[in-house]
Amino acid sequence: MTEYIIDLALLTVLIIGITAINGVLTNGIGEKVFGGKGGSDIYNRDLNVKTGWKQVGGKKKK
Incomplete structure (x- = not known):
């Protein structure tokens, strides 16, 4: 039975x-x-759309 389970x-x-x-x-x-x-055309277009956006969330740096 153990051989069956191993197999x-x-x-x-x-x-x-x-x-x-x-x-x-x-x-x-x-x-x-x-x-x-x-291949990275969509990624580059996404970065162009996001330029100038404010960063939200996360912790503020001191």
Whole structure:
């Protein structure tokens, strides 16, 4: 019975690990192929919109 539990645990770890690695690799390939050259274009536009905004929240510096 313990061999069955060990086999089941190993199979579970392998399935979850292979799935996670597959997701990361597919995401990386997709970003390289379909990401284009303007990958940070949205980030730069967001920074341009936020220029001049007041900082809110947090603790005041003394």
